[in-house]
Amino acid sequence: MPVLRQARVSDHGTIIACVQQWWADSRTPAQARELSLLLPKLFLQFFSGTSLVLEDEAAGIRAFLIGFHAADNDEEAYIHFVGVDPKLRGQGAARRLYTAFFQHAAEAGRTEVRAITSPGNTGSIAFHRAMGFSLESGDREVDGLPLHSDYDGPGLDRVCFYRKLAL
Numbered sequence: 001m002p003v004l005r006q007a008r009v010s011d012h013g014t015i016i017a018c019v020q021q022w023w024a025d026s027r028t029p030a031q032a033r034e035l036s037l038l039l040p041k042l043f044l045q046f047f048s049g050t051s052l053v054l055e056d057e058a059a060g061i062r063a064f065l066i067g068f069h070a071a072d073n074d075e076e077a078y079i080h081f082v083g084v085d086p087k088l089r090g091q092g093a094a095r096r097l098y099t100a101f102f103q104h105a106a107e108a109g110r111t112e113v114r115a116i117t118s119p120g121n122t123g124s125i126a127f128h129r130a131m132g133f134s135l136e137s138g139d140r141e142v143d144g145l146p147l148h149s150d151y152d153g154p155g156l157d158r159v160c161f162y163r164k165l166a167l
């Protein structure tokens, strides 16, 4: 059973290597590299205190969550990226990471968690629904899914999730 611990800045290289390995089957090497660009070192330099990893003594990091508490208000927390080793998926690893993040955020006085994903990431949408997130109304709907058009730039539509927290 992997152990849950706070992330450290020294995990950065391993996390980048994990992303490139774990997505190797579903993406080209160039796409996997592009994905790893979502995780510049700054996330671990400045948000390791709110980010988490699941670590096996033998196999090393098996899952991670990069998240933070908003600097611009006292209410929100945000989950930027979660990844689970494909061999460990479907066994509650991401649920463990999210549950710990929710608890730490609530203890710090945060009342809401937010996250986003791409409209095509059906696994992520199902996962966030299972974790109690609601989908924020968008400017249009496709197949019943509320979309925020051009959210991250031209053509980069997103689905936006929010979930209330209680202690």
Ligand SMILES: CC(C)(COP(=O)(O)OP(=O)(O)OC[C@H]1O[C@@H](n2cnc3c(N)ncnc32)[C@H](O)[C@@H]1OP(=O)(O)O)[C@@H](O)C(=O)NCCC(=O)NCCS
Pocket (backbone or CB within 6 Å): 080, 081, 082, 083, 084, 085, 088, 089, 090, 091, 092, 093, 094, 095, 096, 117, 121, 122, 123, 124, 126, 127, 128, 130, 131
């Ligand atoms: C999405 C992801 C993080 C889920 O991790 P996981 O460890 O397999 O998820 P868990 O086993 O903790 O599942 C928690 C709940 O979500 C549901 N769930 C998880 N993945 C799902 C999927 N692909 N389809 C449907 N439901 C899913 C589970 O059924 C479970 O529900 P339950 O507890 O009510 O039974 C993992 O598949 C992953 O790393 N995907 C690629 C990266 C990604 O898409 N990240 C999110 C966007 S940044």
